[in-house]
Amino acid sequence: MARWFRRKQEDDSTESAGENTIESSQPEESSPETGNPSAENEVEPNSETTSGIFTYMRSRLQKTRKTLTGQIDRLVLGKKEIDQDLLEELEEVLITSDLGVATTQKLITAMEEKLHRRELTDADRLRIHLKDEIRRFLKVAASALDVTDHKPFVIMAVGVNGVGKTTTLAKLAFHYKQAGLRVMLVAADTFRAAATEQLSNWAERVEVELVKQSGGADPAAVVYDAMAAAQARGVDVVLIDTAGRLHTKVNLMEELKKVKRVISRQMDTAPHEVLLILDATTGQNAISQTYLFNQELTVTGLVLTKLDGTAKGGIVAGVCQEFQIPIRFIGLGEGLDDLKKFDPEQFVAALF
Numbered sequence: 001m002a003r004w005f006r007r008k009q010e011d012d013s014t015e016s017a018g019e020n021t022i023e024s025s026q027p028e029e030s031s032p033e034t035g036n037p038s039a040e041n042e043v044e045p046n047s048e049t050t051s052g053i054f055t056y057m058r059s060r061l062q063k064t065r066k067t068l069t070g071q072i073d074r075l076v077l078g079k080k081e082i083d084q085d086l087l088e089e090l091e092e093v094l095i096t097s098d099l100g101v102a103t104t105q106k107l108i109t110a111m112e113e114k115l116h117r118r119e120l121t122d123a124d125r126l127r128i129h130l131k132d133e134i135r136r137f138l139k140v141a142a143s144a145l146d147v148t149d150h151k152p153f154v155i156m157a158v159g160v161n162g163v164g165k166t167t168t169l170a171k172l173a174f175h176y177k178q179a180g181l182r183v184m185l186v187a188a189d190t191f192r193a194a195a196t197e198q199l200s201n202w203a204e205r206v207e208v209e210l211v212k213q214s215g216g217a218d219p220a221a222v223v224y225d226a227m228a229a230a231q232a233r234g235v236d237v238v239l240i241d242t243a244g245r246l247h248t249k250v251n252l253m254e255e256l257k258k259v260k261r262v263i264s265r266q267m268d269t270a271p272h273e274v275l276l277i278l279d280a281t282t283g284q285n286a287i288s289q290t291y292l293f294n295q296e297l298t299v300t301g302l303v304l305t306k307l308d309g310t311a312k313g314g315i316v317a318g319v320c321q322e323f324q325i326p327i328r329f330i331g332l333g334e335g336l337d338d339l340k341k342f343d344p345e346q347f348v349a350a351l352f
Helices: 003-013 050-060 062-076 084-096 101-116 123-138 165-178 195-206 219-233 250-266 285-297 315-323 344-351
Strands: 153-158 183-187 209-211 237-241 273-279 301-305 327-331 339-341
Touching: 050 062, 050 344, 062 084, 062 123, 062 344, 084 101, 101 123, 101 315, 123 315, 123 344, 153 165, 153 250, 165 183, 165 195, 165 237, 165 301, 165 327, 165 339, 183 195, 183 219, 195 209, 209 219, 219 237, 219 250, 250 285, 273 285, 285 315, 301 315, 315 327
Parallel strands: 153 237, 153 273, 183 209, 183 237, 273 301, 301 327
Antiparallel strands: 327 339
């Protein structure tokens, strides 16, 4: 492996004891992605054509593109040939772009193999092969998220405070309502004082049903009532908000597992999706969060929020490659229509 990676391994070995002690993002109440609905959350007009969506995505990913592909372009500028020294410099660019050490190692190994086979003849070939490898990482083999497979289709959202979980569920409710489905929001985060009120405001704004109880209620009881109501009323999609205090505390994970069990008792095939919400601005912290939540709850899909406000979008490739969990949606802004289905082809094209 390249010299930079060996130095990184040596540095990390002194810090491994603290790897899993990860703080949550900023308090959810103060996050711009998670605030109460306001005029700022109006749907932004944008073209629904493929070219329009691509242009929109490319503009929103500007910071990540500048960090990742901008550095790569500067690295290869004026280089007539690709050699091992350049790949070692490329390794540092990829790691500092938050692709993660493991993902970077795989990318560099693939590029070294192509170099030995004389497939990296110039900078253009290097870019092409990098795009191909990153695209391959993002194309996780998984079933599509088809909410018409079950009725109701139950999505349990999990994640630490501050990642935009509640707002993401509101955007999902809007997305599915726009598709003509009957949607129910469930306020099962009864530990955070403002969570139920915030979700109530969103439900009223998006005009979907809401099941809630008074503050401090048992989350499992809220979910039990919601599942019964959804089945009785013929609801198509149930979106369950959950608590998100520090995921390193066993009590939170046990509470989430209890909620999941209650859902399964009410409908043996549910939850049909355990959706982990991650804040892209936290970079490598997202890797640790994914590991811990997946270990306890078996995460089936990911949402990365706030990609428009970060240069750390390389984490998208890192988390996909490392855990083989599909990214379902990405957040590209504060508007209700700024939550987009994730398309690996469009994402890579927008980055490069």
